[in-house]
Amino acid sequence: MTSDRQTTPDWLKSLFAWGMAKANTTDNSAIKLHGDSSYETMAQLKQAFFTDLDGRVLEIGPGAGANLCYYPPDIHWIGIEPNPFMHSYLREEAERLGLDNIELRLGSAEKLDVEDNSIDVVVSTHVLCSVTDVATTLQEIVRVLKPDGRFLFIEHVAAECGTWTRRIQDGIEPVWKTIFDNCHPNRETGEILENVGFESIDYQQFDLSFPIVSPHIAGAARKTTVAIKQFN
Numbered sequence: 001m002t003s004d005r006q007t008t009p010d011w012l013k014s015l016f017a018w019g020m021a022k023a024n025t026t027d028n029s030a031i032k033l034h035g036d037s038s039y040e041t042m043a044q045l046k047q048a049f050f051t052d053l054d055g056r057v058l059e060i061g062p063g064a065g066a067n068l069c070y071y072p073p074d075i076h077w078i079g080i081e082p083n084p085f086m087h088s089y090l091r092e093e094a095e096r097l098g099l100d101n102i103e104l105r106l107g108s109a110e111k112l113d114v115e116d117n118s119i120d121v122v123v124s125t126h127v128l129c130s131v132t133d134v135a136t137t138l139q140e141i142v143r144v145l146k147p148d149g150r151f152l153f154i155e156h157v158a159a160e161c162g163t164w165t166r167r168i169q170d171g172i173e174p175v176w177k178t179i180f181d182n183c184h185p186n187r188e189t190g191e192i193l194e195n196v197g198f199e200s201i202d203y204q205q206f207d208l209s210f211p212i213v214s215p216h217i218a219g220a221a222r223k224t225t226v227a228i229k230q231f232n
Contacts, residue, residue: 008181010085016181017085020064024093033216036206045218046070046125049152055120058144060109060137061127062086065093078103078119080112083181109137114144125154128189129213130182138196145223151198152220156213158186165211172212185212199224 028043039045050070059067062079064086071077077099079090087104094102107113109124109131122141131137141151159165169186176185193201203219 013083014085017064017083017089020066020086021089021093024064024066024089032209034207034209035215036204038204045154049154049218050123053121056118057121057123058112058114058119059123060112060141061124061130062090064089067123067125068093068097068099071099073097073099074101076101076103078105078114080105080107080109080114082106082108108132110140112140112144116143117146119144120146120149122149122151123153124151126156126183128153128155129157129184129187130177130180132182134187134189134192135196138193142197142223147223148225149223150220151223153193153203154216154218155189156185156208156216157189159211159215165214169212176212190217193221197224198222 028046029041031042033039033041033045039048046067047070050067051072053072053075056076056078057071058078058080060080062068062081063083065079068077068090077094079102081087081090081104084106087106090104105113109127110133122145124141128134128137138151145151159169166186173184173186177183190203193203198221201219201221203217205215205217207214208216
């Protein structure tokens with residue numbers, strides 16, 4: 001997950017990286033999706049989203065590499081991960097899967113070390129909950145995407161205001177973000193996504209069995225098909 005971790009001690013970063021690497025062994029087929037007619041499990045959803053990608057694929061906050069097994073082997077994968085303790089796990093996972101054309105960079109999602117209009121697809125899974133500034137991150141994604149490039153996302157978002165789930169999310173947030181690397185369970189990410197300059201956005205909503213990180217949204221946003229020219 002990508003976030004502002006300047007105040008997080010190294011021992012906690014290292015522990016979080018170890019935990020994320022252990023989570024790579026989790027069978028996504030066992031994570032059931034509720035209220036979504038298209039996919040039954042998280043594994044089916046990720047397979048549908050990621051297995052047909054090509055070109056230059058940028059993943060923000062790839063953690064220990066949980067998504068690498070879903071990518072086709074011939075893509076040019078670029079990962080921007082701010083936790084340096086994740087990097088060895090990422091490289092090990094890429095090597096295990098036979099992924100050769102990868103670049104791993106240390107950095108934040110709010111300031112991507114990538115050229116303008118250079119990326120075919122940006123991927124974010126369970127990252128926007130933890131970045132310091134969601135709007136800035138999304139604007140950076142728009143910047144680096146090629147014209148007609150796509151942003152693919154799977155994110156948990158805030159429950160509807162007034163519900164018991166939302167009350168729990170609001171109440172637990174201070175402790176939750178401390179334990180889980182700045183993860184905010186009550187972020188209204190979908191609303192922010194609608195207002196950052198994508199030409200089109202299409203996503204579906206579903207629930208997981210664990211209400212604190214539910215509901216989820218998953219979908220694609222497309223950058224404008226024509227590069228915007230700047231005039232002096």
